[in-house]
Amino acid sequence: MEKVKKNFGFGCMRLPMNGSEVDIEQTKKMVDEFLAQGFNYFDTAHGYIDGKSELALKECLTSRYPRESYVLTDKLTNFYFKKEEDIRPFFENQLKWCGVDYFDFYLMHAQSAEIFKFFKSCRTYETAFELKAEGKIRHVGISFHDKAEVLDRILTEYPQIEVVQIQFNYLDYNDPAVESRKCYEVCRKHGKPVLVMEPVKGGNLVNLPEEAKAVLDELHGGSPASYAIRFAAGFEGMMMVLSGMSSMEQMQDNLSYMKDFKPLNEKELEAIDKVQKIFKSRNLIPCTACRYCEAGCPKQIKIPDLFAAMNTKKLYNDWNADYYYVLYATKGHKASDCIRCGK
DSSP, X not given: OTTOOSSEEEETTSOOEETTEEOHHXXXXXXXXXXXXXXXXXXXXXXXXXXXXXXXXXXXXXXXXXXXXXXXXXXXXXXXXXSHHXXXXXXXXXXXXXXXXXXXXXXXXXXXXXXXXXXXXXXXXXXXXXXXXTTSEEEEEEEEOSOHHHHHHHHHHOTTOOEEEEEOOTTTTTOTTTOHHHHHHHHHHTTOOEEEEOXXXXXXXXXXOHHHHHXXXXXXXXXXXXXXXXXXXXXXXXXXXXXXXOSHHHHHHHHHHHTTOOOOOHHHHHHHHHHHHHHHHHTOOXXXXXXXXXXXXXXXXXXXXXXXXXXXXXXXXXXXXXXHHXXXXXXXXXXXXXXOOOO
């Protein structure tokens, strides 16, 4: 982990786009700026942008910079293998797609009780540890979406796990569904460095309700994103906070306060507490728009988009929410078309 320079990383799930394609020239400029400012951690997965994230990193990063100048994380997702024998060929393809001969970090992706059970049946952890012994992975970790007791069980069963990536932000901190705080405490208990995903909760902590935005504006400090990211980064043991940046403006804003990082002060933490209470009073659907649910939906329902429309309706009650619901809920793909398959 000695190559990691700072505690802020470039999450490559929301790269700048030209229609359905990654905007390569814009991404190159963002990669250049990120490295020029002294940051070097990049995070991807094969499912990001329908397989285009890894390829974009090859074109914009790994083919343009020496291997020792950046840290690259990729992941093994359950969608892409059915048995143990599938794992190595897929892993080798990931190395090719990314244009590297090893990954600094390789995470068992989106672990939950059910997915962990499947991973165990395919000996995925054992395979990853073998790949580490062969020098193709520097550090093996997990990304996690479930209750804290499940995380505790995984880390107890596989103490060789070196890092844990969890969803962590001030809105989910005490949320009973996400259990950010409890998952963080499990990581601390097992002595595992933490990688933070969704510090701005898929944009929900950037596009704040007017009442919440007013609370942060009174601080006369940074952007709404700055308070969210600094909140996450301020906890002990946070090795990396990831931001899914999709424009140069977002990147420059993020870098401005993470270059010389300072945790939130007491006044700022009080403001965050007020914002938490405002959100709690709105009873919103917690969703980060990662789209894993959509990928497995047999009815092809745009689940995150429908959730976003519902949340927008609750927050702003304007015509935009109705318009986008109609746009996303095409015939046969409405929320009411769900067959409760459990996938």
